[in-house]
Amino acid sequence: MTATGDTAPAGGGADRPARPFALAAVLVASFMNQLGVTAANVAVPAIQQEFGSGAAEMQWVLAGYTLPFALLLVTGGRLGDLAGRRRVFLAGVTGFTLASALAGLADGAGVLIAARVAQGIAAALMGPQVLAVIQVMVPAVRRGAAMGAYSAVIGLSTVGGPVLGGLLVQADLFGWGWRAIFLLNLPLGAAVWVMGAAAVAESHGPTGRRLDLAGAVLAATALLLLIHPLMYGADHGWPPWTWGALAAAVPALLLFLLVERRRERAGQAPLVPLGLFRSRAFTAGLLVNLITAALVGGFFLVFVVVLQNGLGFSPARTGLTVAPWALGTAIASMAAIGLARRYGRPVLVGGALLTTAGMGALTAVVHAAGTSVTSGQIVPALLAIGVGMGLVGAPILNVTLAAGPAADAGAAAAVFTTFKQAGGAVGVALIGTLFFTLLGPADAAGPQRHVEAVVWTLTADVGVCLLVVLLLFLLPRSAGGEDAASPRPAAPEPRPALRGRPTT
Template sequence: MAISSEQAPPTEREVPTAGESTAPVPDGAATPDPKRWMALLVLLVAAFMDMLDGTIANVAAPSIQQGIGGGYSVIQWVLVGYQLSFALLLILGGRLGDIYGRRKMFLLGVVGFTLASLGAGLAQEPWQLVVSRMVQGAFAGIMVPQILAILHVTFSGKERAGAFAMYGGVAGLAAAVGMAAGGPLADWDLFGLGWRLIFLINIPVGILGMIYAPRVLRESRAPHALKLDVRGVVLATVGLLLLLFPLLQGRELGWPLWGFVSMAASVPVLAAFVMWQRRRTVLDGSPLMELALFRIRSFSSGLGVNLAFYVGIGMFNIGWTVYMQVGLGWSPMRAGMTSLSFCIGAFLTSSAAMVVLVPKFGRKVLQAGAVVTVTGALYFLWASSHYGSSISSWDLVVPMLLVGLGFGLIAAPLPQIVISEVPQKDAGSASGIVHTNAQLGFAVGGALVSVVFFAGLGGNTGSTIDDQAANLRRDLVATAHLTPGEADTTVAAYRACAVDRVEEKDPSVAPASCAAAPLRDERSAPVVAEYAKDAQGESFALSLGTTLWVFAGVVALAFALMFAIPRQMRLEAPEEEENEGGKEPETATAS
């Protein structure tokens, strides 16, 4: 699509001069960076480190809680603190790269992330671990936006498509490896470090990044001097905090009234942020977020798809993890290994999507990915309902593979599609917006899980036990030799305990009803335990089924939004197109 005069990119592009400075030269004089593929390797390793850290701690959370002590709220803050600080810093981090240099900000992020990882690995008190994780997330928020921005300004044409394809593949691989490796790293207690190794493993990776990044990354920044929009930073941070904190902590806090007030208050604050961005654009042309980007069809429509898709993925990731580890009682290692087929599927399609499929079929690749994802979700739904509590990891290989294949077809091309027509001067800001958009989607997805999955869990558990009641009474009388009256009392106590347990916010807390005398009777305990295992698997499968239906609906919404994405996928940056004397851009057309 044509870019309006307001959005027209600069006619000059940066190449490095002596030292670390940059100077604008005619775009035609710019030559490809000879170290760009080594630079890509460094960026992908950094992206892998961040994405791995975002998932591996979730799987190892029980081991962390046991090792460092503290209540369930400590573990929640270890996980949520990272997500929150990460999301709040993304837009600012991206703009800092545009202003002060993307390589410089990337290195700052790597150094801070590595030191915070060391602090988390050496933490002796719960508060030290929480603070380290929040600092870690903050520096990740500075580091991560530079990755997409540097890819955008370093590569062009088919090389850019290949670089983004590798980035998408690393994203899927890191998420799956995190889920698969968190349990073993904590359980194996390598070198006597236990759960600490999941943080300390970042140290050698970070050191390598500090050594090689300055050697292979070319510095880039906006060609025209920009100023930091401090008021915009404050408004954006406060608005996102008011919105995200209740979403991330709502279920654990019981969805208090102040949480809804906070989310409502975020609307005028974010509206004030938008108004200030418009004024700042007029005053000095240095807003924190360039609003003109939203007039670019590929950017605005791509963000809509990105948000909807990650809402669904957030629901799916939390839903199946809870189902396997809590509902079925699988170990973190088994649950992680079951997810490997998802990893394989995502890896297979992510590279092919950008390098082969998108250049030939355009947005139809995304739509095919949505269809495959929904198919996998419905297959998962059937398997969990058909096999019940006796389901095995092998029964879930195909549905997890299908969801992974669909994930790769969508997640890999989306970042490139969203920023494909963004002027290079705004690459960092746009990258920060893309990542913030995805984090918001995950947060909303997590909040929906609380409503869709957990809200009905107590009812599902009660109805499942009601279906068991007649057989359980018979077995208690015949096998445990209870009187009919004792059997009725035991069944009632078992039902009350099971419902209270699934409605408990802290899974480590045993409800008072579970200490009832009938449940401590040595005669009845083995019989009740066998029925409880089946009831838990069945009730969690019912709640998962509801979640999967909603997940399929959200992905279907993303499918519909994909029609707003341009049929032609631009593979060249706008600067290159305009500065090559009317040369036709390299695009991918939808057939």
């Protein structure tokens, strides 16, 4: 008899009628998480006007959510493995809902910033459990569809979040104005909690382990030193502190890896199991995830600026113009994992090539039409990019998480999501810096200058797309097949077995 590496879901997890409600709970939670990142952006002008706040306070309205969310994702994922994914998920939902209420009722910028920080912390608890619950509760034969649905929700909320946020602010429901963006989370959060409490079965990793507090502090420190200057360095003209923070991130990361390695050798549970990175599929999947997130983050920052500031599109027209990207991603995601299971890696490579072709076509159209470009001219290219992204994003998520042991599902999901958040920051920093450098002084940049700058930036994006194509060849040819659908069993303990549920 040996100690199992991961406790199987209890009766509720095998109860087929409960499973759709469990999936619905985690998918709506994912929507709430992503909406916290995207929808709030469009409310900043209205918030600033009501509170009479400065730019620095408004920056923290956004950073108050994104920074703790990114910094604590790995810790939140590991807490789920150790304390129970259902328990941590429900705690995150509760905290997120209460913090949303505080944000919606805030009477000043200080209270709103505090509420946003609380939202970010709760999201870091809730977010990693979503993918872990899907990996543990959903049978392998149905996991592809669940992952496709997850990718579709993320795609829709990423691009559709600003549109929904703008509509809520403009509609001024019940006189709430921008507060409706946060108050919307109250009924959603209540529904998620009820469904999660009733349908999500408890699961966790090996019992008898404790959270790696030293690793949690070092991981958060290293991520802060990396992500904060990337997110805000360009806005401040890249002062010396940004370069100092980026340089300090390297030894902080090395120290974190050293501490994690020592914990593994001592038979203790590290915050991030380094064995995950011994899998070529896991590592390659993380890199693809990081680069595609960078591409999406940088592209939308630049393209929205060009459409509105350069070409004079209204916010509503801008949202409708870029919506086909989200729709293409959502539709393709639903079918992508099934296709990858049948045909393997060529589906992902085909998706990346379609994204590359779409980005190239968009570049050519904008270059040819110049300042007279219309929504109708660029929508087909955006749709192709979205479909290509969907064919890559959903299978790479499935393949990456399936490459790790089930006992570390929470940690693996958190690492994947952290790479996504870091990738978004990297994309905004690098692609945004390239564009604004080419654009020159904003007050002197007319429509033609915006077009010229975005054409060169889109050309660089084509190169990034080609890099994704090359990375996909590091995956096994059967990526997305049946062997990738089931997570690996937990690796044997390096020390005498810990106490856990015995199996025969």
